Amino acid sequence: MTELLFRGATVYTPDGPGEFDVTVSDGVITSVGPRGSGRGKAVDVSGNWLLPGGIDVHVHSRDPGFPDKEDFGTLTAAAAAGGVTTVVDMPNTVPAVDSAGALESKAALARSRSRVDFGLWALIRSSSTAEQLVELASAGAVGFKAYLGYSFSVSRKQVLHALDASDPDLEAPPDYGTLTRLAPAIAELGLPLVIHAEDPGILHAFRRPFETYEDVLEARPA
Numbered sequence: 001m002t003e004l005l006f007r008g009a010t011v012y013t014p015d016g017p018g019e020f021d022v023t024v025s026d027g028v029i030t031s032v033g034p035r036g037s038g039r040g041k042a043v044d045v046s047g048n049w050l051l052p053g054g055i056d057v058h059v060h061s062r063d064p065g066f067p068d069k070e071d072f073g074t075l076t077a078a079a080a081a082g083g084v085t086t087v088v089d090m091p092n093t094v095p096a097v098d099s100a101g102a103l104e105s106k107a108a109l110a111r112s113r114s115r116v117d118f119g120l121w122a123l124i125r126s127s128s129t130a131e132q133l134v135e136l137a138s139a140g141a142v143g144f145k146a147y148l149g150y151s152f153s154v155s156r157k158q159v160l161h162a163l164d165a166s167d168p169d170l171e172a173p174p175d176y177g178t179l180t181r182l183a184p185a186i187a188e189l190g191l192p193l194v195i196h197a198e199d200p201g202i203l204h205a206f207r208r209p210f211e212t213y214e215d216v217l218e219a220r221p222a
Contacts, residue, residue: 005042008035009050022050053085053116061087064109065094065158073111085116091123091145095157098123099132100139102157107140119220121145121194123159125152126174130185143191144182146174149198149220162201173200 006022008105011032013020021038023031024181029052056079063071072089079087089110091097103120110118122133122141133144149190150159152171153170162170179193206219 003030003040005038005040006045006050007038007042008044008046011050019046052084054083054086055086055088057088057119059087059112060092061089061091061092063113064106070185072118073115076113076115076118080115082121085117086118087114088119088121088142091121092147092150092159096123096152096159097121097136097141098125098128098157101137103136103139103141121148124182125177126172126175126178128174128178128182129192130182133182133185133189137189137191138160141191144186144193145196146179147195147196147198148173148175149196149200149203163203175200 003023003025006024008019009022009086009156010017011020011022020032021037022029022036023038023040059075059079060070061072061075062069075089075149076087079085089106093106097103097120097162103122106120109121119142120140122136124133124144124146136144147159147161149161150173151162152158152173153160153162153169154171155169160170163173164170164212165172179195183193203220208215208219210216210219
């Protein structure tokens, strides 16, 4: 067992901030006591805040698919440097996390590179079934993400901005009907559903050639 004492840490309690000795055993806080009460190998952190590791539930590793942008190694190194000890990665990597097999493959990749704890969101497509969601949950998905304003390339297994209904390779974005159909299964699983809330009809109404950054912002109203 690895035990470490942080001596004189500033800790925020229900009674406000104060200086405490905090003992950690194998990565778990085992005691918080008055300054000078702790025993063992100590690190003097007087004058510094000691906080639980942060949890970021919305990160984009781009791994697999676009590791040149960021991969699990660089993402989680930056997270650890900033005090974030758990990240939950979005499912719009390539291939997208729309099946149990894709999730398991991405999880194996993340385990080989991640420097912190991680979880994975699963993707809801307009063609997703309740059975697929159960399989994704069994494979370890922490919840489900629906991109309402994005199509899905069946051949590339990729979430795309494109909204061209005439392209046979593009599956239409999930809509409120999709969510209504799948909501009972998600509720039964007890997992969260998060939504990228853009309406394709509104996006179509604002479509025009982009010439400035302002054009892009106005074309995708928040």
